[in-house]
Amino acid sequence: MAQDKRVKEKGKVPSELGSTGVYTKSISNHFDQSIKELTFPYSLETYDKMSMDVTIASALNAVTVIANRVPIYIEAYDQTKQHQKRAEFVTQCFNDMVDGENLESVIQKALTFNKYGFAILEKVFRRRRYKNGSKYDDGKIGLKYLPMRKQHSITEFKWDGDYRRFEGVYQNVTPSTGLDLLWNDRQRLSLKPKRNDSDKWIPRESFLLFKTDLSTDLPQSISPLYHCYEGWRELQKHKDLENIAASKNMNGTLIGRAPEEYLSSEADEDMKKAGQAFKDGLSKITINEQGSVLLPSTRSEDAHGALEWDVTTLQSSSSHVTSISAIVQRIQNEILQLMFADVLRSGDDVVVANKNKKSLLNMLVEIRIKEILRVLNVDLIPELFRRNGWDDSKLPTIRYGELEEVDMAVFAKAMQQLKATKLIPVTPSVINRVLEVMGFTYRVDENMSKDELDKILGTDDEMQSRSGDSLNTPSGGQNGTGKNVSEDDRSANNLDNA
Numbered sequence: 001m002a003q004d005k006r007v008k009e010k011g012k013v014p015s016e017l018g019s020t021g022v023y024t025k026s027i028s029n030h031f032d033q034s035i036k037e038l039t040f041p042y043s044l045e046t047y048d049k050m051s052m053d054v055t056i057a058s059a060l061n062a063v064t065v066i067a068n069r070v071p072i073y074i075e076a077y078d079q080t081k082q083h084q085k086r087a088e089f090v091t092q093c094f095n096d097m098v099d100g101e102n103l104e105s106v107i108q109k110a111l112t113f114n115k116y117g118f119a120i121l122e123k124v125f126r127r128r129r130y131k132n133g134s135k136y137d138d139g140k141i142g143l144k145y146l147p148m149r150k151q152h153s154i155t156e157f158k159w160d161g162d163y164r165r166f167e168g169v170y171q172n173v174t175p176s177t178g179l180d181l182l183w184n185d186r187q188r189l190s191l192k193p194k195r196n197d198s199d200k201w202i203p204r205e206s207f208l209l210f211k212t213d214l215s216t217d218l219p220q221s222i223s224p225l226y227h228c229y230e231g232w233r234e235l236q237k238h239k240d241l242e243n244i245a246a247s248k249n250m251n252g253t254l255i256g257r258a259p260e261e262y263l264s265s266e267a268d269e270d271m272k273k274a275g276q277a278f279k280d281g282l283s284k285i286t287i288n289e290q291g292s293v294l295l296p297s298t299r300s301e302d303a304h305g306a307l308e309w310d311v312t313t314l315q316s317s318s319s320h321v322t323s324i325s326a327i328v329q330r331i332q333n334e335i336l337q338l339m340f341a342d343v344l345r346s347g348d349d350v351v352v353a354n355k356n357k358k359s360l361l362n363m364l365v366e367i368r369i370k371e372i373l374r375v376l377n378v379d380l381i382p383e384l385f386r387r388n389g390w391d392d393s394k395l396p397t398i399r400y401g402e403l404e405e406v407d408m409a410v411f412a413k414a415m416q417q418l419k420a421t422k423l424i425p426v427t428p429s430v431i432n433r434v435l436e437v438m439g440f441t442y443r444v445d446e447n448m449s450k451d452e453l454d455k456i457l458g459t460d461d462e463m464q465s466r467s468g469d470s471l472n473t474p475s476g477g478q479n480g481t482g483k484n485v486s487e488d489d490r491s492a493n494n495l496d497n498a
Helices: 033-037 042-050 054-069 081-095 103-110 185-189 224-251 269-286 319-338 355-387 408-420 428-438 450-457
Strands: 072-075 118-122 124-127 141-145 154-159 166-171 200-203 207-211 253-257 310-314 397-400
Touching (some): 042 224, 081 141, 103 118, 141 355
Antiparallel strands (some): 253 310
């Protein structure tokens, strides 16, 4: 096997050879219509239109609603007094921002990436002094706020010359989307986004970047709506067909009859005008712009004496309406499945939310919350510590609690039984997990010795449960802790003791 040329010289570190390749998607001008509508910045308005559909809006809102219910807390690096104070400092920073901003509102702004694929929040710091509007006067560097830079205002994501490093963004600060807007959508999509000389440059280190898809190096990422685009287009087409079919089914199809000479291309001008007025009248009646049409009562001279001018209705069958409605429902279900939100489906087959599907939706929300907190933990908090001259290797961590409400009675019973039968180890990590589920912010030191843990838990106290003593006693008698059940034991039939 040939030796790699880059490792011939001992101790030499090979340099980077390739690039991210993002330019193939971000600056190519050769798009067909559908791809252009999904390419930044045109994609932003596409996603706005898509989110107006009730199916997609329901899925997006479900993520937001569930995320709002997730408990968020700040955990100290350890339980020492110094690190407890550092965790309290971070909590203060989030509660000290202007205009009532807090950690929850920051998460809400970051969650807009679930629609657009990315979200940008600029980091704005201030020294904590009363004169600066802070609630504290200790002179430390805290947060002023984390203002959102609206996705529509970003005009360019700038890379270095080799497309290896993302350097920052340009933002249009005028009341505009950064596009030359025309009233016609098709014309608008044919234009290129323009970056003006007045656009503000925001370097990468000055903002938090939240992305839904970490598998791509594109800073604008890929929106979850990207994969629903074709389904959404088909859904709009079939909804229109459904409305047209329903209208025809209720009102029937108008059929007009007029003398042939009025419809002939060789007719004189007056006859052509009369024929055209007749056709226009039928069209307006069909779309409810006209209530009636006036026709002459002239009859033909044939044996039947039929009216030369006539309007009749051809009744339609409802079967095609039903078939189109089934297609609409199928496409809606496919979109909801793509967004992990098919638990929101309604109909005879989904009366009660399926637990597995609900869990999938919760998993999606958990992924979104994880990414938001990851960015805060690896970007914002370390910078806060560095600006204050503190060690940024031992940091407090923003964490989230249970997405679903835990049945405390069931959980407590399970813990009691597991501990009594010695099927679960009593360790600091286990205790911390129990505290987390119960909603307590206090945590024990993960490096705590067993003796220290026993002292905190009070394992020698008389109040400890004796539900496991039955394994060590021959007969329970009346205390309920024996191995054998006496004949008059009334608790044997209690299913809660099973």
